[in-house]
Amino acid sequence: MAAKRVTFRLYPSKIKADKMPYLRRLHKDLYNACVEHRRTSYKKFGKSVSYYDQQNCLPEFKEYWEEYKELGSHGLQDTVKRVDLAFKRFFKLKSGYPKFKSSRHYKGWTYPCNSGWKACTNGQNGYLKITNLGKIKMRGQARDWGQTKTCTIIFKQGKWYASITVDCIPFRPQTDTGAIGLDFGVYNAIADSNGDVIEHPRFVKIAQSKINQIAKTSRRKKPPSRGVKASRRWRKANKTVAKIQSKVARQRQYLQHKVSTQIVSRNSLVATEKLNLKGMTRKSKGKNQRQKSGLNRSLLDVGIGNLKDLIKYKVTEAGGFYIEVPTTKVKPSQTCPNCGHQSKKTLAQRVHHCSQCGYQCDRDVAAAMVMLNDARGMERASTGADESTSTWCGSFKQVAQLKRQKLTPQRSRGE
């Protein structure tokens, strides 16, 4: 069993489309109230509030604010949990202090279990039933369908989406017995051990030049400031930029799925290097700042981290092996794939030419071949060691996994 996330586009009728922002606003207000509760309680009384303290307040809260009754208790609990997660991230120094959110920046709400909603579909289009909202038409296709788990309603750029997690047995046909090594780089996006090279996509560059053009004109338009609304033209320009950016995101996602599927359909052994993406994309402070930031951008354009994740779960689904070679030990860029002789190359050296055996090929391709050679040895040594099932299901995994439990009353413990 694996958990998967499927996103459907929702087509609410006029009446429902008018009501849905209202529900989103209620959830947003609850979120802000919870942040405020924690803040004042700590500042004024020095007492920190836990998730369960807030969860146990919900029934009383609903008695007073009656409009929350129709939202369903589980949905409300999830919003409270979002606050809890935000504070947990803050305590672990992963992010700043949780902020109050505006309606504009509050994307939607979640049903963490099967109550309050029902998906009337077999994975191909259908309807979404929500309590107190009724039937909403939805369109989308799931690769694998099974038992539904959670549902998140999202509002993005004027469109509504339902993101549903499903417990399913993923089906992917057994692949060919090929083996491949992949090298992700700056010069070429991906180079594989068969000698094929995928260049960096151009869509980001094209989009960036369009965005720069709009930014030029929007500087003359009136942005929002304290107490003053943004001008209509400023909002329009901003919307256009957001549209372009989301198009780039879609193009990137398409490319990632296309490339990863292509690779997995032919190979059952995939070897790559362990990348330190954070270190690679860190801002440069030295003299090569511009060059480094260009490098960062091209690394992030392809979305290497995500692409690797996609390849990993697809390979394991198809019953193959995914191996990450430790770069510090193997040194793919310095080793000759033919004889194993090691000699350092500078970054400008694009061709591998061995001084020992005279072997010659593209630098990145050579690195990919070295990784494949090493992975073959590793596979022989430990068969089936990396055969873990994929559990990738998006960023809201945490919410679904956190166990829900009632706080035991203090009295019973003392007696």
Ligand SMILES: [Zn+2]
């Ligand atoms: Zn050699």
